[in-house]
Every structure is written in C-alpha cells, then in structure tokens.
Amino acid sequence: MTALKVRGLEAQHGLLKAVRGVDLDLQDGERLALVGANGAGKTTLLRTLAGIHRASAGTIEFDGVDVTSTPAHRRASMGIALVPEGRRLFGSLSVIENLRVASAANRKGAWNVDTVLDAFPQLKPKIKAAAGSLSGGQQQAVAIGRALMTNPRLLLLDEVSLGLSPAAVQGVYESLATVVKQRTTLILVEQDLQRTFDFAERIVCMLEGGVVATGRTDQMTRDEVMGYYFGHRV
C-alpha cells in the first residue's frame, strides 16, 4: 500500500523556492534516502512533510488522507515523526523524561521505553542523566528513541550522523538496523553515500529543490548518484 503520495510539492523561504514541484511515492515499509548537495532542499522537504514548514503548492497524502493543511501536531498523532537535524532535545530533562514526553502522542505499537532502551542499549546506564550532558551519539539515540516512542508509521531522519564520531555513527546505524526490523516506513537524509546505499532501498536525488533522479539502490551506482549530486539533470 502507498504510505505517502506527494504531488507538485513546493515550499519557500520568503521568495526563495527551496522545494520545487516534488513528486514522491513511498510504499509501506519502504526505506527511502534523499540525496543532494547542501541547500538542495532536503531538510525543507522533510519539514514540509512533517507540517513544520508550510507547503506553498502541491499535495501530501499520508495513508490516503490529504494532510497538506494538517498542523504538525495532528500529523504527529497520525504517525509522522521527524528526527530533526541538530536533535533538539530537552537538555535539562533526563533521558527517560525526553522519551516519555513523546509518548503523550500515545499511538499503539511496539515502541515503549523498554523496547527503545533495548534498541539503544547505550542509553540504559544513562536514563536518569540530563540529556544535555550526554555525548553526541547518545543524544542522537535519544532523539531517535523519542521519535519511536510515538510509534510512527513514517519516520523522517534528518542527518542523524552529522557531527558524530565514526564510532558513534556506527552505533546509531546498528540501532537503526534494529528499528527497520519493524518495517517502519522511513525517509533518511544522510551525507555519507556508502551508508545511504547500505541502508536505503531507494534513492531520490535532489538538486536545487527538485527531484532529478530516483532509483533502487541495487540498480544505481555511487558514481551515477554523485553525478546527479553535482548537477547533471535527467
């Protein structure tokens, strides 16, 4: 079944059109990666899907429902969860409090404090620590865990490895491997192309706000994707 159907989506920052005429289809359980240079519009697209940024044109259908004008908190309770770039935790709250805040959305599903801590075992000894006192990798784990606590049907992950050490990135992706066993539909923005190929089933290349190519990761090469990245159009 189609989880997400986006048609002609546009989003602006003032006069600047950051997302232009984007069409996107995502099947239930599919893992899609958005790839493109800095400023290609990936973050704006994710924020527009989550309802944090307003669409200036086009439509977003989620599970067959038009959510284009639905406010962010309603989209969250319908099952769209964003792990934002920069994590945005409640730094003075403990790990467990950060997780519990999110469970207020209260959708039923496999994720609760126990299953999140099983997926992110590095958080177990830290549940009472202030989130702001944790390492970058641990904070990212809390940010992903917080999104999972809402039992999302669509998980949007924006640059989860940004600014982390290689070991921390490895830890985050090992936990994400546990997450995808639940067949959660997700869209990932990741600068590391190898990780993108390893993790996603399909890639969408963006350039200057538009989609310039899409393909299955087992049918595309890294060189092809790099070509789109640096500006070839189809």
Ligand code: ATP
């Ligand atoms: P990055 O990897 O740098 O996050 P991105 O592909 O996610 O890049 P966006 O952050 O969505 O791209 O940016 C798309 C365009 O919108 C860029 O030209 C950027 O400069 C512009 N932009 C992004 N945020 C704002 C903002 N808050 N105000 C004005 N312009 C913005």
